Amino acid sequence: MAKVIVIGGGPAGCTAAYTLARRGHDVELFEAADSLGGRTRQLRRDGFNLGTGALFLMGGIYPRTMALLKEMGHYRDLVPWTGVTELADNDDQRYRVRFDSLLSFFKLPVLSPEDRWRLVKTGLKLFFGGGAKNPFAGDELAAFDEGENLEQWSREALGDQNYEYVMRPIMDFLYAVPLSWLSTPFPKAIIQQAHKLALSVPPEGIGQVSDWFVERLPKEKIHLSCPVEGVERDGRGYRVKAGGENFAADGLVVATEAFVAAKILGELITQDTNARLMATPYTEYAHVAVAYEQNPWPDYPADMVLPVGIGETRDVGSLVLHGRRSPNSVPKGGEVVGVYFNTPPLAKMSDEDIKREAVSAVHQAFGEAPRPSFVHLFRYEKGLTIAKPGHYAMLDAVHGALPPGICLAGDYFSQAGVEAAVYSGERAALNVMKAL
Numbered sequence: 001m002a003k004v005i006v007i008g009g010g011p012a013g014c015t016a017a018y019t020l021a022r023r024g025h026d027v028e029l030f031e032a033a034d035s036l037g038g039r040t041r042q043l044r045r046d047g048f049n050l051g052t053g054a055l056f057l058m059g060g061i062y063p064r065t066m067a068l069l070k071e072m073g074h075y076r077d078l079v080p081w082t083g084v085t086e087l088a089d090n091d092d093q094r095y096r097v098r099f100d101s102l103l104s105f106f107k108l109p110v111l112s113p114e115d116r117w118r119l120v121k122t123g124l125k126l127f128f129g130g131g132a133k134n135p136f137a138g139d140e141l142a143a144f145d146e147g148e149n150l151e152q153w154s155r156e157a158l159g160d161q162n163y164e165y166v167m168r169p170i171m172d173f174l175y176a177v178p179l180s181w182l183s184t185p186f187p188k189a190i191i192q193q194a195h196k197l198a199l200s201v202p203p204e205g206i207g208q209v210s211d212w213f214v215e216r217l218p219k220e221k222i223h224l225s226c227p228v229e230g231v232e233r234d235g236r237g238y239r240v241k242a243g244g245e246n247f248a249a250d251g252l253v254v255a256t257e258a259f260v261a262a263k264i265l266g267e268l269i270t271q272d273t274n275a276r277l278m279a280t281p282y283t284e285y286a287h288v289a290v291a292y293e294q295n296p297w298p299d300y301p302a303d304m305v306l307p308v309g310i311g312e313t314r315d316v317g318s319l320v321l322h323g324r325r326s327p328n329s330v331p332k333g334g335e336v337v338g339v340y341f342n343t344p345p346l347a348k349m350s351d352e353d354i355k356r357e358a359v360s361a362v363h364q365a366f367g368e369a370p371r372p373s374f375v376h377l378f379r380y381e382k383g384l385t386i387a388k389p390g391h392y393a394m395l396d397a398v399h400g401a402l403p404p405g406i407c408l409a410g411d412y413f414s415q416a417g418v419e420a421a422v423y424s425g426e427r428a429a430l431n432v433m434k435a436l
């Protein structure tokens, strides 16, 4: 039985810990924060259970997450969500769609028969054509990265109207950056599998996925509020420095953000590997929870609003009524609106600007309301990795250049998302076992 230390308790690290423990290895997990989940973590405040980051799982598009939840007996605990959505036009005209159904976008009255034909034609071409089959495997994505960006491709393949009413609102919600910043292999692979899409949330929020992965690990093997400071070689194994102590291990899974992994591994990795990890881009990100003890809109006919500002840079990408998405996130009779900002305006906005604009956007989206009980800002200096053209190949090369018995995991090897983290965590654990 080998001793493996997992560094980082987000979904990638917790999946790695689960995979290793299930195969009988002695696992110890170190997490810098005071709870697990990373960017899927839950935060309790005044009776609300706020998601600090992630919102939902995506059904058949997340095959490893779903398979492992089944294996752990938690798949049936997931609460389905249809994501009834209003697209809000420049002149506040509203169009109803469902976020769990691309077909519902197809029926938008603003699309002409020609626009719809282009959607069908492109969908069929992707479905029957080549492209990455696994959107979470960096090596597959790298093989189909031809340097084109998502705006360029969408406008050409789908036309401007589909770009503005279908691609942009969806991607603003999911990634919060201009589509010209993103490469195409990941979104193309997801569109290819759109028929498998279903949305769901664990009863206590997405952070619960990480808790489930390590629920059988002995408590003394999980070190919270214990950031790892560095790693050194120790004979054929490694010594991990954390909390003023040294912990010995035969192997390691480093499941932090890419730049943290580079720092922790220090001189154990080559300069080239260090440079690749440090070059992994993370965009700024912000969202605001606007909480009400008394729900001002109990009968609102949709779960969220996605602004559609044709040709405009919109500050807000989405507004979500979280009580609809995840009923246990609000106290009885309450509601909390998540206001998710796009990245470009953030550089010029103070925390106060963001909170003020969030409250005003809430009123515009759902109607006037009394003063909220509280307004909580989540602002990340480094929020999401953005897979620009060339991203996947740059990072995939890192796997082959690591010291023996050390593997990296994290969503950054694909495009951000829980499945990307889970897939990479499982793969890292299996590779460490192979190496040992």
Ligand SMILES: Cc1cc2nc3c(=O)[nH]c(=O)nc-3n(C[C@H](O)[C@H](O)[C@H](O)COP(=O)(O)OP(=O)(O)OC[C@H]3O[C@@H](n4cnc5c(N)ncnc54)[C@H](O)[C@@H]3O)c2cc1C
Residues within 6 Å of the ligand: 007, 008, 009, 010, 011, 012, 013, 030, 031, 032, 033, 036, 037, 038, 039, 040, 052, 053, 054, 055, 056, 057, 226, 227, 228, 229, 255, 256, 257, 260, 264, 285, 287, 380, 383, 384, 409, 410, 411, 412, 416, 417, 418, 419, 420, 421
């Ligand atoms: C606002 C927002 C909304 C999102 N919405 C969705 C969504 O709806 N669906 C979806 O699938 N994904 C979503 N995501 C993405 C998802 O949250 C990430 O893809 C996922 O959390 C990545 O997991 P990870 O384990 O790779 O990294 P992380 O979750 O970042 O975990 C890394 C962990 O490493 C820890 N760490 C860092 N340094 C150290 C150290 N020195 N020692 C020990 N531990 C350390 C961190 O504290 C953290 O817990 C969203 C993200 C954000 C920010």
